[in-house]
Amino acid sequence: MTGFLDNVLNGLALGAVYALVALGFVVMFKASGVLNFAHGSVLLLGGYLIAVLHDDLGFAGALALAVLSTAALAGALDRFLLQRAGQDEQAAHIQTIATIGIDILIFTDLARRIGGDLLSLGDPWGDAVTELGPVTVADSRLAAIAVSTVVIAAVFALFRFTPWGLSLRAAAEDLEAAALMGVRLRRVRALAWCLAGGLAALAAVFLAAFPAPGLERTTGQIALHAFPAAILGGLASPVGALAGSLLIGLTEALVVGYESDLHVLGDGFGEVAPYAVMLLVLLVRPTGLFGAKGAARV
Amino acid sequence: MNDRTRKAPPVLQVRDVTVRFAGLTALDAVSFTVASGSLHAVIGPNGAGKSTCFNVLSGLTRPASGTVTLGERDLTRLAPHRIAALGVARTFQNIVTTHGTVADNLMLGRHARSRAGFAASALRLPGAVREQRAHLARAREIAELTGLGPHFDSPVHLLSYGDRKRVELARALCLEPRVLLLDEPVAGMNAAERARTAAVIGTLRAELGLSIVLVEHDMGLVMRLADEVTVLDFGRTIAHGTPDEVRRDPQVLRAYLGTGTEEEGAA
Amino acid sequence: MSERLLGLLRGRPARTLLLAVLLCLPPFYLDAFWLRIGLFSMAAAIGAVGLSLLSGTAGQLSLGHAFFLAIGAYGYSYLASDPGPGLPPALAACCAVLLAGAAGGLFSPVAGRVKGIYLGIATLALVFLGHHVLLTWDSVTGGFNGRSVPPLTLGGFTFAASDPELVVLGVPFGAEERLWYLGLALFAFTWFTAGGLLRGRPGRALAALRDSETAAAVMGVDVARHRAAAFVVSSMYAGLAGVLLALAFRRVVPDYFSLALSIDYLAMIVIGGLGSVAGATAGAVFVTALPLLMTRYADQLPLVTAPGSAEGSLGPTEAARYLYGAAIVLVLLYAPDGLHGLARRARARLARRRTPSGGRNPEASASATSAPSSASPSSPAEPAAAAPRSKEHTP
Numbered sequence: 001m002t003g004f005l006d007n008v009l010n011g012l013a014l015g016a017v018y019a020l021v022a023l024g025f026v027v028m029f030k031a032s033g034v035l036n037f038a039h040g041s042v043l044l045l046g047g048y049l050i051a052v053l054h055d056d057l058g059f060a061g062a063l064a065l066a067v068l069s070t071a072a073l074a075g076a077l078d079r080f081l082l083q084r085a086g087q088d089e090q091a092a093h094i095q096t097i098a099t100i101g102i103d104i105l106i107f108t109d110l111a112r113r114i115g116g117d118l119l120s121l122g123d124p125w126g127d128a129v130t131e132l133g134p135v136t137v138a139d140s141r142l143a144a145i146a147v148s149t150v151v152i153a154a155v156f157a158l159f160r161f162t163p164w165g166l167s168l169r170a171a172a173e174d175l176e177a178a179a180l181m182g183v184r185l186r187r188v189r190a191l192a193w194c195l196a197g198g199l200a201a202l203a204a205v206f207l208a209a210f211p212a213p214g215l216e217r218t219t220g221q222i223a224l225h226a227f228p229a230a231i232l233g234g235l236a237s238p239v240g241a242l243a244g245s246l247l248i249g250l251t252e253a254l255v256v257g258y259e260s261d262l263h264v265l266g267d268g269f270g271e272v273a274p275y276a277v278m279l280l281v282l283l284v285r286p287t288g289l290f291g292a293k294g295a296a297r298v
Numbered sequence: 299m300n301d302r303t304r305k306a307p308p309v310l311q312v313r314d315v316t317v318r319f320a321g322l323t324a325l326d327a328v329s330f331t332v333a334s335g336s337l338h339a340v341i342g343p344n345g346a347g348k349s350t351c352f353n354v355l356s357g358l359t360r361p362a363s364g365t366v367t368l369g370e371r372d373l374t375r376l377a378p379h380r381i382a383a384l385g386v387a388r389t390f391q392n393i394v395t396t397h398g399t400v401a402d403n404l405m406l407g408r409h410a411r412s413r414a415g416f417a418a419s420a421l422r423l424p425g426a427v428r429e430q431r432a433h434l435a436r437a438r439e440i441a442e443l444t445g446l447g448p449h450f451d452s453p454v455h456l457l458s459y460g461d462r463k464r465v466e467l468a469r470a471l472c473l474e475p476r477v478l479l480l481d482e483p484v485a486g487m488n489a490a491e492r493a494r495t496a497a498v499i500g501t502l503r504a505e506l507g508l509s510i511v512l513v514e515h516d517m518g519l520v521m522r523l524a525d526e527v528t529v530l531d532f533g534r535t536i537a538h539g540t541p542d543e544v545r546r547d548p549q550v551l552r553a554y555l556g557t558g559t560e561e562e563g564a565a
Numbered sequence: 566m567s568e569r570l571l572g573l574l575r576g577r578p579a580r581t582l583l584l585a586v587l588l589c590l591p592p593f594y595l596d597a598f599w600l601r602i603g604l605f606s607m608a609a610a611i612g613a614v615g616l617s618l619l620s621g622t623a624g625q626l627s628l629g630h631a632f633f634l635a636i637g638a639y640g641y642s643y644l645a646s647d648p649g650p651g652l653p654p655a656l657a658a659c660c661a662v663l664l665a666g667a668a669g670g671l672f673s674p675v676a677g678r679v680k681g682i683y684l685g686i687a688t689l690a691l692v693f694l695g696h697h698v699l700l701t702w703d704s705v706t707g708g709f710n711g712r713s714v715p716p717l718t719l720g721g722f723t724f725a726a727s728d729p730e731l732v733v734l735g736v737p738f739g740a741e742e743r744l745w746y747l748g749l750a751l752f753a754f755t756w757f758t759a760g761g762l763l764r765g766r767p768g769r770a771l772a773a774l775r776d777s778e779t780a781a782a783v784m785g786v787d788v789a790r791h792r793a794a795a796f797v798v799s800s801m802y803a804g805l806a807g808v809l810l811a812l813a814f815r816r817v818v819p820d821y822f823s824l825a826l827s828i829d830y831l832a833m834i835v836i837g838g839l840g841s842v843a844g845a846t847a848g849a850v851f852v853t854a855l856p857l858l859m860t861r862y863a864d865q866l867p868l869v870t871a872p873g874s875a876e877g878s879l880g881p882t883e884a885a886r887y888l889y890g891a892a893i894v895l896v897l898l899y900a901p902d903g904l905h906g907l908a909r910r911a912r913a914r915l916a917r918r919r920t921p922s923g924g925r926n927p928e929a930s931a932s933a934t935s936a937p938s939s940a941s942p943s944s945p946a947e948p949a950a951a952a953p954r955s956k957e958h959t960p
Contacts (some may be wrong), residue, residue, distance in 0.1 A: 035682045085898050093626070094897050095680065097835055100828055101893025108886040112879070224689075224824075231686045266701030275690035279675065282687055286678040318568050356783050382785035396776040397768075405766075408602055410785025412766055419765030420758035431926060473785065 015249025624775025637807025665804025
């Protein structure tokens, strides 16, 4: 039973971190119709900045600076680069592919700097563990769950209660009407990207934390795991992103945990299980669990 | 290759069609009949459900209840491409043309009438090549008929609005339809273009013997061309009859004007 | 020379013939390094044409191309191997292509139901799942280390270095030289068939799918069938490319068929220009040749250090990737119809300069090998009215 609880807790922690990334995807998609393939690299950049700065600025300082930097970068990429191609749906398609190019640029640079190293982020929980009844949990995992919950709640509050959130939802519903109502589309969009960028840096902290050995250049590719999470929840639904992330996190943790029993599927199936789940969901609900039928961005 | 047999087009019957979108009833038990070879206009204030009606007729929207029959065939739950194959063509209010030249767009209209498949086209089999040439010639004929002859090889996005509307119409004609659904064919046109389009529509009916269903706001056009008019308001039919009958119907006047007794003049 | 002769020489058949002759020459003059670049480029072009049909013409974003390439490559390697099924290599190659097409067909229920960006990510799933299978199904794929590729034999002739040596016009013909002509033949076949598709009824239907599924459906196009067909056709080209790649590499490993490869192909059609065969080819050559050339001439390039030098320095592979990423971004944002579009516009400008009347008939019958329509997506600056509107009716 402990094995199962262990896996579930791991799954929740993983899901919580994926949620930070998936939420970013959904926010960006809702605001601009673009699926940001460069998100993983932005995430890696956030982690890299913390790794490089935490000696001088302390963990908190480095984290703050990293979050601000990734937020600024993401917002700038959208506002000054992508938005040049326009705001309509076809432009979004083009911009999505453009983010692949941006991803290559950022990743090549970071890969060069990081090389084959494993970087420590200097986080406060280190490799400490806590006993919770029958289960032993890494502090980092508990922190992941706690921080993610708070942050995600804050993001939802932003959606619900701020003018920006309202503008975002309006723009996602009907771009033209929103513009006519005075919503400053460019700014709303750029801010959405900023938010996503900031969330990415935060996610990097937990992805590089124990029991992972540290930040390495492949850490950004974890963002790819959040794709299925965002998709199967329905790309324009923040709630869906949450649900999808938890589902994916649990799936992955359980498959990895019971790998020996699932040997027939091949070693390492845990890595690709999220994609299998996603395909199954899409077959039944082509726009994701919470996606609206036949709508691209509603 | 002229398959315009002078066989009269079958009767298009719409019976008790109801469409609901998330709580809103867009069409409520709408019924009308398009007699063979006639021009039937569907009019009504904005939001009346005219375009929804067209979407049902062309298979893009499934009604919650009711039926649409073309002669003996039940069209109600058929996929749009099957309805097209049966000879029902439509134009769109917001022009939907594909990239490329006028010829490319018109040739798309020939899709239902041609047969070359993937293998035949890829291998450029003589049958496929011949078929393409024949259809291109036919498309050119139709372009001439609708006044697009000189623009046949021009990219569509370079044409004027009026010309692009005509491409929509020509493309629908390329289907060699028996029933033609025209969704606001003169919207946004100036007086001269309207007159020209009206003449073309009249010619289509007279020479090709098509049944035409017309959604329009231009009352003058409707009154001049229509044999029969159905008036919708809030998804319900409020009047039926000849243009004159409808023009005098108090329900219609109330729907359009609220309280006035004068009819609405041509736009 | 008479006017007629000159006219004939300038005509399209003459140009094609000249091009064909030129393309037959390299094995006599170039060494293996260049021939391999050529081979990889040809294979890439075949694959890119397939993806162009799917993404450029039919407008369906696919990141799964690597998966179908893998089926072609591994399918051939496995089917032709002895011990193993031991099929005659030519037959194995055909089967591999059909297998790839079948895989595309199997995926079509997903392709029929799932649209837009969701489809893109679904195809991503294919790559990851496929990669996993390649790693774990050792008996067939050889696992992590991959497997060797049996050479192709066609009617007694082997496309590999033979003993005794084959000497043609004084030049020894090893594997690369022989494969060159196979590649040319396959590429020509691709060019011919893809052109036929694009210019014909299927190509128009697929283009209509991209621009407006509603309009296409209403014009009689069976949308679901065509979306599925687009996948099948594109997968078959990918399978063919996979076979040629396998023959050129002589070894297949799972790590090659990764997301990065899918992205490479996407980049090829973007840079070359979406929706045209010539564009796909140009893009394929660019993406394939660039890193290899930069590695070879690393010492002559400014800012670039030789490969294998201190970590953190700008090696040729990194420099190539920078250029590559930048090319994608720049092309998409500033020249969305890619190299092909640029070439077409340049040619139109030249034509206008030559005919002072400068008629209003732009080159609808433009280059010899592109689709007749300007099938590339509209540039962002195009008037809004021309772009398909999302609302097609007033309520």
